[in-house]
Amino acid sequence: MSALQIHQFPARTDNYGVLIHDEASNLTASIDAPDDSAVLSALQEKNWTLTHILTTHHHADHTAGNLRLKEITNCTIIGPGGEADKIPGIDSKVAQGSTIEFGSFRIEVLDTPGHTAGHISYVIPKASVAFVGDTLFAMGCGRLFEGTPKLMWSSLCKLRELPEETKIYCGHEYTLANARFAITIEPQNEQLKQRLECVEAMRNQGQPTLPTTLREELATNPFLRAGEQTVKDRLGMQNEADWKVFAEIRSRKDNA
Ligand SMILES: [Zn+2]
Numbered sequence: 420m421s422a423l424q425i426h427q428f429p430a431r432t433d434n435y436g437v438l439i440h441d442e443a444s445n446l447t448a449s450i451d452a453p454d455d456s457a458v459l460s461a462l463q464e465k466n467w468t469l470t471h472i473l474t475t476h477h478h479a480d481h482t483a484g485n486l487r488l489k490e491i492t493n494c495t496i497i498g499p500g501g502e503a504d505k506i507p508g509i510d511s512k513v514a515q516g517s518t519i520e521f522g523s524f525r526i527e528v529l530d531t532p533g534h535t536a537g538h539i540s541y542v543i544p545k546a547s548v549a550f551v552g553d554t555l556f557a558m559g560c561g562r563l564f565e566g567t568p569k570l571m572w573s574s575l576c577k578l579r580e581l582p583e584e585t586k587i588y589c590g591h592e593y594t595l596a597n598a599r600f601a602i603t604i605e606p607q608n609e610q611l612k613q614r615l616e617c618v619e620a621m622r623n624q625g626q627p628t629l630p631t632t633l634r635e636e637l638a639t640n641p642f643l644r645a646g647e648q649t650v651k652d653r654l655g656m657q658n659e660a661d662w663k664v665f666a667e668i669r670s671r672k673d674n675a
Pocket of ligand 1: 553
């Protein structure tokens with residue numbers, strides 16, 4: 420069995436596009452379509468033909484390329500049933516528990532609402548990879564445009580249950596700003612301090628900081644660490660529910 424090939428590339432201002440390709444079946448999917456030109460260039464560079472778009476959520480910076488890419492390639496657009504009316508060109512609606520056969524790989528769908536009401540994530544267990552759109556970022560998480568803190572916390576808890584070695588691909592390069600905020604929540608977290616330095620160096624050289632791994636996020640992402648006693652103590656929220664601590668951290672980031 421050949422490995423799943425994954426190609427990440429920058430698009431728009433700070434988005435990432437990602438192509439996944441299964442050599443054996445010659446299938447290629449674009450995770451979201453931030454910009455049709457950027458996706459087409461990436462396809463050309465790899466000499467792959469687009470067969471699918473896997474949409475995570477309806478925001479324009481994730482769907483702007485849908486219609487033109489469909490027109491040019493006749494690809495199938497798969498997206499969240501919960502917000503299907505907002506996904507241009509959608510052919511197939513999926514939700515929690517849906518599976519998509521992609522050559523020899525099975526793609527599993529998780530509902531991860533909060534950033535938008537119908538946001539979904541795609542997980543490929545055999546390739547140890549998850550595409551989480553704007554739900555989880557390196558040391559950050561998405562803004563709560565259409566969901567409550569409690570809902571987003573439950574989505575993050577779902578992602579937290581994936582195997583630690585899972586590679587996480589996110590929709591945006593927000594890592595440096597996230598790291599600088601994270602250190603205000605956990606100034607004593609040694610691994611976080613080291614990661615901030617590492618991310619500063621990578622960004623100075625124009626390198627992408629993604630994908631990340633769940634293991635790294637569990638150790639350094641304050642939004643995933645809202646249930647840790649050290650974090651609760653630091654915020655003076657020793658006896659509060661985890662989701663309330665998460666809500667406090669999210670609100671601090673929104674006002675940072
Ligand atoms: Zn978004």
